[in-house]
């Protein structure tokens with residue numbers, strides 16, 4: 001089993017102080033910066049683009065930046081995020097005309113590639129591209145907004161995705177996003193996730209370190 005990674009979603013950060021917020025959450029023990037890109041078309045919200053990713057790199061952020069594209073179409077923006085310093089780029093299969101090609105573009109650009117599945121989206125799209133995946137991200141809320149409740153049936157889907165990944169023999173991270181907090185992270189890990197996106201649970205507290213420490217304690221007992 002891969003190491004557990006905690007990936008705070010900057011969607012819930014104070015955007016007026018974004019560089020400082022990212023520094024603070026990384027100093028508090030986070031592993032990865034989760035970067036939500038929304039286009040007001042694929043999802044009903046509008047957030048940040050490659051300029052902000054590039055600005056974080058110029059500011060000095062060296063941690064992996066995990067870019068989740070909630071954008072349709074995806075191909076036009078992939079190159080901009082590669083140039084902006086993204087580490088992971090993930091997209092929704094229904095937002096790509098040619099899934100295999102989009103994944104290949106990401107990897108050819110030197111980034112890690114992943115597919116994202118909404119709560120009601122079937123997993124079958126991953127089966128034919130296992131060799132091109134570094135990450136599978138399961139949404140445990142409908143995408144577009146932070147602060148929503150974890151949808152419980154995602155736990156079964158995590159078990160299914162974990163089985164598919166393990167059967168494939170490829171080194172693919174299994175990430176979960178939406179409504180993740182100290183209270184449910186242990187159950188989520190036991191269902192097979194190894195990478196945990198949390199926005200409001202972390203940035204909604206004053207002391208990021210105590211939340212991340214509490215998450216790590218839950219994860220340690222889930223092993």
Ligand SMILES: O=C(CO)[C@H](O)[C@H](O)COP(=O)(O)O
Pocket residue numbers: 009011012034036068141142143144145146147148177178179180197198199200201
């Ligand atoms: O992608 C997202 C929404 O589309 C967010 O990353 C996700 O919802 C995390 O926020 P929270 O932890 O507050 O639920």
